[in-house]
Amino acid sequence: MDQPRSDEDQQLVARTQEGDVAAFDQLVVKYTPRLYGLVYNMTSNHEDTNDLLQDVFSKAYKSIRGFRGKSSFYTWIHSIAVNMTLNFLKKRGRRFNLSLDDVDANVHNDKEFLELTQTSSPVREADLSELQVRLNAAMQKLSDEHRAVVTMFHIQGMPHAEISKILRVS
Numbered sequence: 001m002d003q004p005r006s007d008e009d010q011q012l013v014a015r016t017q018e019g020d021v022a023a024f025d026q027l028v029v030k031y032t033p034r035l036y037g038l039v040y041n042m043t044s045n046h047e048d049t050n051d052l053l054q055d056v057f058s059k060a061y062k063s064i065r066g067f068r069g070k071s072s073f074y075t076w077i078h079s080i081a082v083n084m085t086l087n088f089l090k091k092r093g094r095r096f097n098l099s100l101d102d103v104d105a106n107v108h109n110d111k112e113f114l115e116l117t118q119t120s121s122p123v124r125e126a127d128l129s130e131l132q133v134r135l136n137a138a139m140q141k142l143s144d145e146h147r148a149v150v151t152m153f154h155i156q157g158m159p160h161a162e163i164s165k166i167l168r169v170s
Contacts, residue, residue, distance in 0.1 A: 009073045016064050024064070028057050031074060034156075035081050041151045042085045042144075052088055056081045071165060079166040082148055089144045 009030075015023035035056065040049040060077050067076055139147055149167070152158040158166075 006072070010069065013064065013067060013069070013073055016061070017067070024061055027073065027077075031077060034074075035077065038078070038151065038156060039081055039085050041155060042082075042089065042148060048088070052081070052085055056084055059084065075162060075165055079168075082152075082166050086144055086148060 009027070012023045012027050016027070032053065035053060036049060039052050039056075040046065043049055043052070056077065060080055063080075067073070139150065142150065145167070149163055152163045152166070153160070
């Protein structure tokens with residue numbers, strides 16, 4: 001399932017394709033937070049994330065005339081971000097470190113999370129800490145591509161069909 005094609009996005013893309021830089025700026029403002037989360041979860045480095053996002057938006061701007069709307073703008077730019085980040089990780093020869101502490105900064109405002117975590121005990125804390133260490137270790141054993149899939153599906157909640165479109169796999 002693709003992200004819905006918003007009329008606003010379609011209009012902003014059309015205006016950008018006609019040379020309206022301000023329209024593209026609106027797309028950048030709209031999608032930076034979501035793309036930041038994706039890229040940061042893959043790199044675990046704020047500086048690398050900022051650099052990559054600049055490159056992603058630069059490439060998207062240069063390529064926008066070729067965007068035909070077969071998918072939503074978000075799916076299109078998301079695939080650019082994933083591919084550029086994977087290329088970056090391969091070039092640097094680094095594996096990204098996913099810290100489950102950084103998965104969702106807003107989780108502490110989630111009512112369900114608060115209810116589940118308000119009761120604390122040393123045993124519970126030790127169990128959670130051990131679980132986090134094991135999950136991080138398991139994530140590190142995955143290839144960059146598989147970690148990207150896990151991040152998109154389990155952390156960002158993207159459907160399988162959209163992930164396969166972004167990664168161009170079936």
